[in-house]
Amino acid sequence: MSGRIVPPSAASSAPAGVSPSxxxxxxxxxxxxxxxxxxxxxxxxxxxxxxxxxxxxxxxxxxxxxxxxxxxxxxxxxxxxxxxxxxxxxxxxxxxxxxxxxxxxxxxxxxxxxxRFADLAVVQGVLRGVAAAGCGLLAATAWRMGRAVRGKWMFLPFAVLAFVLVALLRWPLPAVMLGLVLLAATAAYLDGKRHGARA
Amino acid sequence: MALVLDLFLQFALLFCVAFGGASALLPEMHRVVVAQKHWLDDATFTHLYAIAQGAPGPNGLVVTLIGWQVAGLPGALAATLGMCLPMSIVIYLLMRHWHRFAKHPLTQAVQLGVAPLAVGLVAAGAFMIGQAAGLAAGGLALVGLVALLQLQTRLHPLWLIGLGAAAGGLGWV
Structure with missing residues (x-):
């Protein structure tokens, strides 16, 4: 194996003397x-x-x-x-x-x-229970992430739109993301400029 | 071999748009792997997700498991590599210059704009898992209970997964 290919540049401020093998x-x-x-x-x-x-x-x-x-x-x-x-x-x-x-x-x-045991009713039940718990954990994560979004009135509609397109309409994600990232980033950029001008 | 290559390509493409991490990608993985390619059925997909939930490791582990289920060890490696490779290259090229981009208005605009999309995608992931698992009333009650406990208490998520496993084993879900 060759040594390091990316030298720790001047920009990186890793703690001195650190060089894990x-x-x-x-x-x-x-x-x-x-x-x-x-x-x-x-x-x-x-x-x-x-x-x-x-x-x-x-x-x-x-x-x-x-x-x-x-x-x-x-x-x-x-x-x-x-x-x-x-x-x-x-x-x-x-x-x-x-x-x-x-x-x-x-x-x-x-x-x-x-x-061997995937067909057993108990195993099926356990896995379904774990999936349900995972579903609840994900829902809680989404809720927390949603609360942390800045500018809720402007941005949460984008969250709802992403959910509807992906979960309910099952549109392909690459197209959805490309479109929505452009829209949401433009909105954020214009909003930032507006605030910047006011400040 | 064609299958292994296809696994790599599908996951490489998927993870190029995976804002919000692997959990946000669940609906799209399900769409491609179950509905479009017919590599797995609903039940197996749900089981793999549940196994990845119950095992230690990062959320991306479910991708390795899907690859393994579809095409054995070569499949596991191909899917995992597909997940990691595209962004690894970008990170490799970007990381020494990132501090210069980080404060740029355009970067910050994308960062702000992507955040709500990730919220929607993670919520879609929750919806999709519940749907694919075919949850009955008991299962939906469990989903609500787990979400509530996770938000209102400081219980470690592992306890909640254990609760789900127990309730499922007893046939309540």
Whole structure:
């Protein structure tokens, strides 16, 4: 494996002297992947900022901002960013492998049980119950995210529109997102300008 | 081989528009994987989602499981790679310059505009899972109870998933 391809640039202000090896990156992200149920972001922050100090708190916020700005799975994006920052392409690969590998092996080990017992009424019931709980958790997450949206009167209609188009009308997501991102971002941009002019 | 390649391409395309993460993508994954490609049926899709919920790991794990169910280990790798690769490349190219873009009015406008869309998509994810699971009255009551507990108490989500498993095992859902 070649060394680092992306040198920590002058712009990055990683804590001095930090240079985790590929092995450390793998193990660090494996610990994150195995510790979280239904979302591992809080564990990722604890590992990166508090325990191993690979990122300063403000670095974490900036990188997470980028990962949340871009589409895709946020925590996996974050693993890519941290891995690439310290060990280039190889670092990004081992970080993602660590994050997903452990959970996948656990599920894989339980897989034969699923194939064998999936038809049992009890197992069907348990899985349906877990799906219902997941549905409730997602609904709660959506509610919380909705409360955190700034400028509710202007922006929540976009949330409703996205829900109707995707959940009820089952339109393809790429087209929906392309259209709605353009509309919502334009609205936000014009609104920002208006406020900027007033200030 | 064509199937594995198709898995990679479908998930690569899906995750290019996955604002709000993997949970927000559930309806679209369901549309492509169940309705359009017929790779899985409703029940299997719901089961895989439930298994990913009950297992540790990031939300994206469900993608690995879908790939695995459709085409074994090569499928799992292809779907996972499809999920990670497009944005990994963008991140790789952007991350050293991000601090310059972050404060730009256009970046902030997109960030503000995307937030409500993610809300709608996560809500659509909840709706879709409830629908695909074919929940009866008991199941809907459980959904409401779990959402309420999650919003009003500081209980760890794992307890609520356990509650769901227990209620389901007893045949109430």
């Amino acid at each position: 590929l092995r450390a990156l793998f193990l660090g992200f494996a610990s994150v992947g195995l510790s979280g149920f239904g979302g591992v972001l809080p564990f990722a922050r604890r590992m990166l900022v508090e325990e191993r100090r690979w990122l300063a708190p403000e670095d974490f916020n900036t990188l997470l901002g980028l990962c949340q700005f871009l589409p895709g799975p946020n925590v996996i994006n974050l693993a890519v960013a941290v891995g690439a920052r310290y060990r280039g392409v190889a670092g990004a690969l081992v970080a993602v492998l660590g994050l997903l590998g452990g959970p996948f092996l656990i599920v894989r080990a339980l897989g034969p049980l699923y194939t």
